[in-house]
Amino acid sequence: MLWLVAGVASAGSAVQAATVAELDREADEALARLYATSPKAKELGDRARAVLIFPKIVKAGLVVGGQGGDGVLRAGGRTEGYYRIAAASYGLQVGAQTFSFALFFITQSALDYLDKSNGWAIGSGPSIVVLDKGRARATNTTTLKQDVYAVPFGQKGLMAGLGLEGSRISRIEPAA
Template identity: 60%
Template sequence: MLQTRRRILLVLTGLGGGLMLMSAPALAASARDIDAETNKALDLLYSTQPRARNLASRATAILVFPKIIKAGLIIGGQSGDGALRVNGTTVGYYNISAASFGLQAGGQRFSYALFFMNEAALQYLQKSNGWAIGSGPSVVVLDKGAAADLTSTTLTHDVYAIPFGEHGLMAGIGLEGSKITQIHPGP
């Protein structure tokens, strides 16, 4: 009986995850929607973490994912679309996605801003056919306290990531294992 319940749970979880991944293109936002959400997300980031604006002024580019949805029940996944900004202008659109397996349950929505601090890191993103976080440029995730302590002498990494706007109940919002791929949304 216990084995049967486990199998049913695994099948239902797998089907739910598969349906979520299959329906992602149908839910894809337009470029206009992504840009509008990116503007709102940056406003939120700068109002809740004022030092992030200083980091942005030193960055070569900023990749903002305004809404990443993460959900899981043993098998989990996360996905979201974002805009790459250079000098305040969108130059490309990207999707971040990841899958996971393990002891997990819940759902969460959050935002991420990736600050590319040099041209080499930006070119790696733009020229790679999908960037798996953990390979390529070094990424340092900053919390509110760490972002406040950044100065021009401590900015030594290729990419800084700041999570913000978290809502929901699920442990962890790490980037490790996530893949960032360029997308081409409609207008």
């Protein structure tokens, strides 16, 4: 079990070692892939105040698990900051996977909370709704009533679930 925890930690460090230019490029590519495969996500992006894109999150676990990755906050097509998502978990879990993740900030108050909090623990603060493919199809601009919408995409590997409970998002300053 210790080898798995060590592997998750080293994988997370590798993901988090990206430079500003690499993160921006990876975020552009990930968001383009999402919009190409999900017109509803594109509509959501057009309506959102900002989008926080995590191009690659690494998740692994064997009873004890973890996940992590770096992301880019975009508002009006401009980069507004860089963030890291990290989580640990314990329970009936086994496997490893990578995936991309986009958080669409609909309200200004949710975006302000991200900026003002010293690390946002998902589950506290603004309300967040995870949109899987089925729920995304049912959304339109009149049904968007929550503060933040989360869209996981591009999953590779084998791992049960994509839960965000206990995840923490913190602002970072990556290397130039």
